[in-house]
Amino acid sequence: MRSTRICFAVLSCLFGGQVMAANLPGAGISVKPLQSPIAEETFQTELVNRALQKLGYDVKPINEVDYSVAYTTIASGDATYMAVNWDPLQRDEYNAAGGDAKFYRQGTYISGAAQGYLIDKKTAEKYHIHDLSQLKDPNIAKLFDATGDGKADLAGCDPGWVCNSVIDTQIKAYGLSHTVEQNSGNYSAIIADTLSRFKQGKPVLYFTWTPYWVSNEMKPGKDVVWLTVPFSANPGSLNNLNTALPNGKNYGFTVSNEHIVANKQWAEANPAAAKLFAIMKLPLADVNAQNLRMHEGENSAADIQQHVNGWIRAHQATFDGWIKTAMAATQKPNE
Numbered sequence: 001m002r003s004t005r006i007c008f009a010v011l012s013c014l015f016g017g018q019v020m021a022a023n024l025p026g027a028g029i030s031v032k033p034l035q036s037p038i039a040e041e042t043f044q045t046e047l048v049n050r051a052l053q054k055l056g057y058d059v060k061p062i063n064e065v066d067y068s069v070a071y072t073t074i075a076s077g078d079a080t081y082m083a084v085n086w087d088p089l090q091r092d093e094y095n096a097a098g099g100d101a102k103f104y105r106q107g108t109y110i111s112g113a114a115q116g117y118l119i120d121k122k123t124a125e126k127y128h129i130h131d132l133s134q135l136k137d138p139n140i141a142k143l144f145d146a147t148g149d150g151k152a153d154l155a156g157c158d159p160g161w162v163c164n165s166v167i168d169t170q171i172k173a174y175g176l177s178h179t180v181e182q183n184s185g186n187y188s189a190i191i192a193d194t195l196s197r198f199k200q201g202k203p204v205l206y207f208t209w210t211p212y213w214v215s216n217e218m219k220p221g222k223d224v225v226w227l228t229v230p231f232s233a234n235p236g237s238l239n240n241l242n243t244a245l246p247n248g249k250n251y252g253f254t255v256s257n258e259h260i261v262a263n264k265q266w267a268e269a270n271p272a273a274a275k276l277f278a279i280m281k282l283p284l285a286d287v288n289a290q291n292l293r294m295h296e297g298e299n300s301a302a303d304i305q306q307h308v309n310g311w312i313r314a315h316q317a318t319f320d321g322w323i324k325t326a327m328a329a330t331q332k333p334n335e
Helices: 001-021 037-056 069-077 091-096 122-125 132-136 136-143 162-175 186-199 236-240 263-271 273-280 284-295 301-314 317-326
Strands: 032-036 081-087 110-113 115-120 150-156 180-183 205-209 224-227 258-261
Touching: 032 069, 032 150, 032 205, 037 081, 037 284, 037 301, 037 317, 069 091, 069 258, 081 091, 091 122, 091 236, 110 284, 115 180, 122 136, 122 150, 122 224, 132 136, 136 150, 150 301, 162 273, 186 205, 258 263, 258 273, 263 273, 273 317, 284 301, 301 317
Parallel strands: 032 081, 150 180, 150 205
Antiparallel strands: 081 258, 110 258, 115 205, 115 224
């Protein structure tokens, strides 16, 4: 009798976890996450992955693709979700791939994501520069000439990113085509060069966004200042978008929110995951801080997983609350 009890206990240890996993809402269901090639988006994506795994989903490795490809791939059902849907910045890409008919998008994952142009505070104060349109003056523009062609070099975005198109549109709209040139290419390399110039005491002109590590290295208000623009100017369906803030200042870009966007059909078939996507919220400051750690050298896949572990430990009650609420979404009203 005693040996029988021991055998039963051993079997419970061996198979109990499997039974529990089988009872989870995501058991046997694959998730294919996407993100852009921006490494700093991995943290927020992996946090979603970790929560999905707690619900029992089989989360596959993140696949990195351009934003436009991500939207079409998710819409077609060949991928499940991405955690970096910027609205309104990526509205055209979202709508072009099917919009609300193809995507599930509820809740706001990260709010208050700012974008715009900045210059070093020393140059701004010395030459009284506060608006991008002032670079129409060749003498002002030359202050930011890093290549010797007489034009201001504006550290811009990767070709294909929406911000790249916005910057080009605004350079033309503000009459800056003869004095300002967007430096397009790999943003990580471009902004690293900009930071190097800043540390050498040279004038810098660049575009950036939050959450990102740049604003932890070159702090707005202390090291650099935001530039306003004379009026709103945006490409595509955003052309009528008013980017002025309630205080009247216009920085050329609206404050965006980041959403988790998923294939609509998949989300409807997976209410636990859909609820999770709707309720997860990540403070922008936490992403900035994690991105800075990556910039300072903690940028391996193992490092990022440790960052996720640390965030969950520091916010365990919040994380557990997400899982509990998502699990409850699978219950019928009479259960």
